[in-house]
Amino acid sequence: MLQQVEVRSPLGALLTLPLGDTSSGIYIKEVGGLDPVKATLVTSSFAGEDGEQYHTMRREPRDVTLKLGLEPDYAVTTVRGLRAQLYNYFMTGAPVNLRFYESDGLIVQIDGRVETCTAPQFTQEPEMEVSIHCFKPDLLEMGNVGVNGTTVSSDTSIQIDYEGSVETGINFKLLVDRDMSDFTIYHSPADGSLRTLEFSAALVNGDVVEINTSKGNKYVTLNHAGGQSGILRAVSPQSNWIELQPGPNQFRVYTTSAGVPWQMTYLPRHGAL
Secondary structure (H helix, E strand, C coil): CEEEEEEECCCCCEEEEECCCCCCCEEEEEEECCCCCCEEEEEECCCCCCCCEEEEEEECCEEEEEEEEECCCCCCCCHHHHHHHHHHHHCCCCEEEEEEEECCCCEEEEEEEEEEEECCCCCCCCEEEEEEEECCCCEEECCCEEEEEECECCCCCEEEEECCCECEEEEEEEECCCCEEEEEEEEECCCCCCEEEEEEEEECCCCEEEEECCCCCCEEEEEECCEEEECHHHECCCCCCCEECCEEEEEEEECCCCCCEEEEEECCEECCC
């Protein structure tokens, strides 16, 4: 259950809105846009075949709406004063960061820009309605989750229980402590499918290979002798850009020379609250 909404301006100003609390004169009447967003499905049809063939999909941007009640203490402020206070956060076109606090301890955030802000002045129950257009639909948890391990020369995997509701990319680092020439990341989500990422290049003790599979920010770099360079060519073209899926994920890093340490981080993402 939603307990609190926080609004942050680009300058760091904070507006805290606990649900059911009217003491500040500004209170939440309604929050919208926290359901799963619409998905656009890409399909094609073929002559002589019924239906369509599914190819891919993408989720549309998110529009978060806030309906805020205005209930001033006239000894210290007015309705106009409360509107002016809110305009500091919700002027149309302004960037804004929203954080949502759930009763189970989950905290997520999303960035957007104010699309509309209306506050009728001639009404018996003053209120403000705000629509915030979020270009990326996912609600992000506040920090990365870290996993450490070592490479194996067998089929022994570790299980990563991913608690997000939509897939997320990983940031993987291999901390090379001996000369080696290749490694393979194996990933099997809850549906039982197998995804692999194969890396092949000459590595020496002290090198660090970093692979980021996040959509819109994919890269492969090599830190060698104090310098960093791109090394995407070392990843096989047939490789999968591994993304954790909701639920249990089996994960292992295979090398013929086992015991090379690795680190992985990921940011849990949620498609709805």
